[in-house]
Amino acid sequence: MERIEKCKGCAACWQDCDHATAPLSTEFTGCALRFDCDKEETQIVMVDGTFFCGTVRLQFEGRKSACIWRLQVHPKARRAGIGTRLVECCCKIAKDAGCDTIGLTLDKDNEGAAGFYRKLGFVFGYEFDDSFVMVRIL
Numbered sequence: 099m100e101r102i103e104k105c106k107g108c109a110a111c112w113q114d115c116d117h118a119t120a121p122l123s124t125e126f127t128g129c130a131l132r133f134d135c136d137k138e139e140t141q142i143v144m145v146d147g148t149f150f151c152g153t154v155r156l157q158f159e160g161r162k163s164a165c166i167w168r169l170q171v172h173p174k175a176r177r178a179g180i181g182t183r184l185v186e187c188c189c190k191i192a193k194d195a196g197c198d199t200i201g202l203t204l205d206k207d208n209e210g211a212a213g214f215y216r217k218l219g220f221v222f223g224y225e226f227d228d229s230f231v232m233v234r235i236l
Contacts, residue, residue: 130184137159140157141156149172149175151172154184163199163201169185181214197236206228
């Protein structure tokens with residue numbers, strides 16, 4: 099992973115955080131920071147200067163299938179590719195860790211999110227209660 103020098107605020111944040119491993123390279127004007135919260139969970143935060151753009155959590159340690167959860171993009175940053183970049187960062191981290199697949203759970207009525215994930219290569223896995231699981235082969 100590559101450290102981004104464009105955003106001095108992010109670099110300072112990365113240096114000051116005990117749990118941060120390294121910023122991830124991105125193609126937008128800000129940067130993404132990866133925080134390894136513990137052995138089981140990583141969080142990726144995208145910022146542009148001092149503006150928080152989005153975040154996602156990833157569980158992958160010791161698993162063959164990683165799990166994305168709590169993908170959130172600030173309303174003012176939506177439709178700018180932030181969600182796609184967050185998901186792709188998760189896929190790269192999971193694949194590098196030896197995972198074969200990555201999945202997530204959605205509410206059945208969240209068609210917007212389902213369409214977003216389908217565009218990124220996720221397919222319907224199975225349904226339970228008021229939710230369904232989507233998966234992607236890495």
